[in-house]
Amino acid sequence: MAKLIYEGTRVIFTKEMKKEYKILIPSMAPYHFDFFIDILESEGYQAEILQNHNFDLINEGMKYSHNDICVPAMLVIGQFIDAIKSGGYDVRKIAVMISQTGGGCRASNYLSLIRKAFIKAGYEYIPIVSFNSVGLESNPGFNISNRMIFKLTNSLIYGDILMQIVNEVIPYEVNKGETMAVYKEMHNLLAKSVSYNDLRAWLMPKRLVDKVVKRFSEIEVDRTVIKPKVGVVGEIYVKYSPLGNNDLEQVLRDEGCEVITPSIFDFFLYTFDSTVHDIKKYGGSKLIMFSNYITVEFVERRKKIVAKIIDKYGFIKPLPYRELKKLAKGFIGYGTHVGEGWLLTAEMIHLIHNKVPNIVCTQPFGCLPNHIAGKGMIKRIKDNFPESNIVTIDYDTSATEINQLNRIRLMIANAKKNMK
Ligand code: SF4
Structure with a gap:
């Protein structure tokens, strides 16, 4: 049994733990996160995305953390503690993993918030592993290798493809359930490709992507039914997480809309690009600035290859990151990059430019x-786009689901009126 090694209150995730422990990961973006399990398993870890999805688990988060922290932090803490208490795991053989952005918002401090909560709840012996690319809190039992970064890059691109195309096809499918059946099949194909540890881990399998997009294009659809298109933007956790947003994607579909959710991959590029911006403006390591710049350029190329394939089969062609960035100019400064920063504004403008003025x-x-x-x-x-029909929805412990639904329905009613 792996020995517990402490550094202050922190339990180090050791090499022995890598073999014996299961890493629990909070749920967030379903189309993307499932690939992480394939990647981690292919690198020798045991891992699981948590599936406890009741908004009430936020009460566990509130019990063990300060009540002025943001809802995503409370939900993540609540999901961990609820899972640990569920009796479904050997609590002496689990670790938890959370990403750390290294930026200015609480997303950089989740680790200390979770640690404090675990100490309060009596689980101080559970290691908390930081997932970050900026050298915060290292552990001998976990490291992000270059190979893993390449696999992760592909997995984010794959998740974006699946999310975009499923959303474009599902409202119009003729045979109910076909899109999700194809999704599962294609997900498994792509998951296999992120599990390779040889040369294939470093490449972008163009032919495979082509096969996947082509398969979706073969689904029989009826586009004579006109449905309002609704874009979903916002804070990264509540934008993508069905737990955080009361299953917004499904709510919108049930209300007869086509959902458009912006790329997660652009958020990844934005975090690298933000460091470039800060070093240029305020100084810092030129080496880090250069490597971040190169990373953005390099992965953008992969995105462009995929965009071409998506376009070839008649789906909405994703906008290159640099062009998306230009849209925010004159509206909000590029130095505003805490949380989603200028990217959120750029995404709203991009949706409006693409004739999707209805936005949650x-x-x-x-x-x-x-x-x-x-x-x-x-x-x-x-003021700049009078046709825009934007509604803000607060995800809050005190905001009722019915209140959220009413505001969404009002926005949809306006969308339908405007379509006429
Ligand atoms: S962006 Fe907002 S909600 Fe998200 S972690 Fe930061 S403070 Fe919390």
Whole structure:
């Protein structure tokens, strides 16, 4: 049995633990996160994405953390503690993993918040592994190798493809259930490709991507039914997480809409690019600046290859990151990059340019950055694009689901009126 090694209150995730422990990961973006398990397993870890999805588990988060932290942090802590208490795991053989952005918002401090909560709940012996690319809190039992970065890059691109195309096809499918059946099949194909540890781990399998997109294009659809298109933007957790947003994607579909959710991959590029911006402006390591710049350029190339394939089969062609960035110019400064920062504003403008003026802007309680870059920008956007039909939805412990639904329905009613 692996020995517990402490560094202050921190339990180190050791090499022995890599063999014996299961790593629990909070759920967030379903189309993307499932690939992480394949990647981690192919690298010799045991891992699981948590499936406890009841919003009430936030009460566990509130019990063990301060009540002024943001809703995503409370949900993540609540999901961990609820899973640990469930009796479904050997609590002496689990670790938890969480990403750390290294930026200015609470996403950099989740680790200490979770640690504090675990100590309070009596689980101080559970290691908390930081997933980051900026050298925060290292552990001998976990390291992000270059091979893993290449696999992760591909997995984010694959997740984006699946999310975009499923959303484009499912509202119009003729045979109910066909899109999700194809999704499962294609997901398994792509999952296999992120599990290779040889040369294939480093490449972008163009032919495989082509096969996947082609397969979706063969699904029989009826596009004579006109449905309002609704874009979903906002804070990264509540934008993608069905747990955080009361299953917003499904709610919108049930209300007869086509959902458009922006790329997660652009968020990844934005975090690298933000470091470039800061070093240029305020100084810092030129080497880090250069390597981040190269990373953005390199992975953009992969995205462009995929965009071409998506376009070939008639789906919406993703906009290159640099062009998306230009859209925010004149609206919000590029230095605003805490939380989703200028990217959120750029995504709203991009949707409006693409004739999707109907937008749900998801806002978690306790998130100052997103109230500025989301809600705070709406008047400016409306002044420039009078056709925009944007509703902000607060995800809060005290906001009732029915209240959220009513606001969404009002936005949809306006969308339908405007379509006429
Ligand atoms: S962006 Fe907002 S909600 Fe998300 S972690 Fe930061 S403070 Fe919390």
